[in-house]
Amino acid sequence: MRAREPDAEGYVDRDGVKLHYEVFGDGEPTLLLMPTWTIVHARFWKAQVPYLARHHRVVTYDGPGNGRSDRPLDPAPYGCEAQGRLALAVLDATGAERAVPVSLSMASQWALWLMAHRPERVLGSVFIGPSLALTPGHQGRQQPFEEPYTSTEGWAKYNWYYWQDHYQDFLEFFFSQCFTEPHSTKPIEDAVGWGLETSAAVLLAENDAPWVDQATLRAWCAASRCPVLVVHGTKDQISPLRRGRALAEATGGGLVVMEGAGHIPLARDPVKVNLLTREFVESLPEGSRP
Amino acid sequence: MTALRGRSPAAQAAPEQTRARYPDAEGFVERDGVRLFWERYGDGDTTVFLLPTWSIVHSRFWKAQIPYLARHFRVLTFDGRGNGRSDRPAGAAAYTEREFAADALAVLDTTGTGRAVAVGLSCGALWGTVLAADHPDRVAGLVVIGPAVGLAPPHPERAVHSFLEPLDTDEGWARYNRHYWLRDYRGFLDFFFSRCLTEPHSTKQHEDCVGWGLEIAPETLADSQQGLLLCGLESFRDCCGRVRCPTLVIHGDEDAIRPHAQGAALAAATRGRLVTLAGAGHLPQARHPVKVNLLIREFVESLGGRAR
Numbered sequence: 001m002r003a004r005e006p007d008a009e010g011y012v013d014r015d016g017v018k019l020h021y022e023v024f025g026d027g028e029p030t031l032l033l034m035p036t037w038t039i040v041h042a043r044f045w046k047a048q049v050p051y052l053a054r055h056h057r058v059v060t061y062d063g064p065g066n067g068r069s070d071r072p073l074d075p076a077p078y079g080c081e082a083q084g085r086l087a088l089a090v091l092d093a094t095g096a097e098r099a100v101p102v103s104l105s106m107a108s109q110w111a112l113w114l115m116a117h118r119p120e121r122v123l124g125s126v127f128i129g130p131s132l133a134l135t136p137g138h139q140g141r142q143q144p145f146e147e148p149y150t151s152t153e154g155w156a157k158y159n160w161y162y163w164q165d166h167y168q169d170f171l172e173f174f175f176s177q178c179f180t181e182p183h184s185t186k187p188i189e190d191a192v193g194w195g196l197e198t199s200a201a202v203l204l205a206e207n208d209a210p211w212v213d214q215a216t217l218r219a220w221c222a223a224s225r226c227p228v229l230v231v232h233g234t235k236d237q238i239s240p241l242r243r244g245r246a247l248a249e250a251t252g253g254g255l256v257v258m259e260g261a262g263h264i265p266l267a268r269d270p271v272k273v274n275l276l277t278r279e280f281v282e283s284l285p286e287g288s289r290p
Numbered sequence: 291m292t293a294l295r296g297r298s299p300a301a302q303a304a305p306e307q308t309r310a311r312y313p314d315a316e317g318f319v320e321r322d323g324v325r326l327f328w329e330r331y332g333d334g335d336t337t338v339f340l341l342p343t344w345s346i347v348h349s350r351f352w353k354a355q356i357p358y359l360a361r362h363f364r365v366l367t368f369d370g371r372g373n374g375r376s377d378r379p380a381g382a383a384a385y386t387e388r389e390f391a392a393d394a395l396a397v398l399d400t401t402g403t404g405r406a407v408a409v410g411l412s413c414g415a416l417w418g419t420v421l422a423a424d425h426p427d428r429v430a431g432l433v434v435i436g437p438a439v440g441l442a443p444p445h446p447e448r449a450v451h452s453f454l455e456p457l458d459t460d461e462g463w464a465r466y467n468r469h470y471w472l473r474d475y476r477g478f479l480d481f482f483f484s485r486c487l488t489e490p491h492s493t494k495q496h497e498d499c500v501g502w503g504l505e506i507a508p509e510t511l512a513d514s515q516q517g518l519l520l521c522g523l524e525s526f527r528d529c530c531g532r533v534r535c536p537t538l539v540i541h542g543d544e545d546a547i548r549p550h551a552q553g554a555a556l557a558a559a560t561r562g563r564l565v566t567l568a569g570a571g572h573l574p575q576a577r578h579p580v581k582v583n584l585l586i587r588e589f590v591e592s593l594g595g596r597a598r
Binding site: 182189 | 493497
């Protein structure tokens, strides 16, 4: 059951990969709530859609690998440029000439790609808990990924073999690190459920897609011209606050630091995130509106 | 006179949480030497009176009702004797349903409230019913949620252990025991609220309730528990028969504290409407607040001019 059902939905087919999208509301401009890591699908925006759709046209879609989209086992559709082009395909299919992308975690690189390569389509960009290799990540996360695991504790579970042996246990661990706030049992249960809708095989294929290096990310940041808002929690155990800070500096954007928030404030502090997003969208210059 | 017992050190250390809505007026009313703390939110001709329940919690248990209802009605609430900012008299006699009903009347008087729609949760159904029966001119309608009324048998597991006698077990409802309370009060609160909040994802509501529970001393809570036992079933049945105002009973069908049959019996005894919340436990106002708020609002609006 949902608080708000979509007003329109459909599929786009690009290079043989079918993606499912949904459209809510009709106010300008369009907000493109992007997918993130394939471990979840578009329902992770459930606390944003009903509110934002009262004020704006909201487009969400399941990225390749989860939800109602295809689950390719070829790494190609999961690469950064491919993801950027999939986002464009959804904008085209929904008739959104321009939009405000809102991205969480690893989708930040796809949003940056859009800003650098299709600046005429991006009115402004909201980043939440961006996971971008602009600065080093958390120390504790640096565990061997492609070697057989010798420990099953903590981040050792983030491992090619462990995922295949104990996928659900990995999900439970990972989301416990995403949701560090007290009273997160519901969002953890939701996210584990969405994680079970895909598979270790899909995550492994995605992991084999090429990653964008730091110099390229910096060049994209420098090329960005649109207004930027970065929202980052101080207790983000997945991607440290310094990464959000670095993104805001590199793009000349605003930074909102959320005290005590973890990696997914849109689920645990939805009112704050919704108001910040709406304020940002309404602050965009009139001339930039279609 | 009032013998005051202090709040527990843990509760004294905990700062109050921020609120979605702050009262527009507040104050104390004193009745027979016991000071009661009340709050008023919003304005308007129609008053919704959120009654206290068992003194194991105080008026913040209405936190999910107040901000919504106050947008539509004048909302009045107070801390029941024994908890919150009200006094904590000693002795079981200070905690009978008659005392709570008289406190409620004093709050209506001191706030200049002629008539109100009374809303009671659990034990609050006792004093809500007494108030409606004895003061029909002051109560325009009565809503009770998960009523703790002896009109139907209790859950069998709750009838096993003595409250006053020492027990040789601390398992389950054996924790509902005075000796256990004095030995491990926190353990009792954790158990009791786990049975109140049987819905998944209740950690926040559980933490809130345990925190409020720590604001009353176990000795005082034991007094209040004994006071409630003084409520005679026959006189309560008589009260139900004298209720003339419209009533609404809301009861979860998974209430592990008070069987749904008790709510059904109260609805029948007061010729009221029964709404059964599927899957809900004993505190639906906390775990299903939107549903409960809408039911209260619809009920109040259905009374029309009679509620003013």
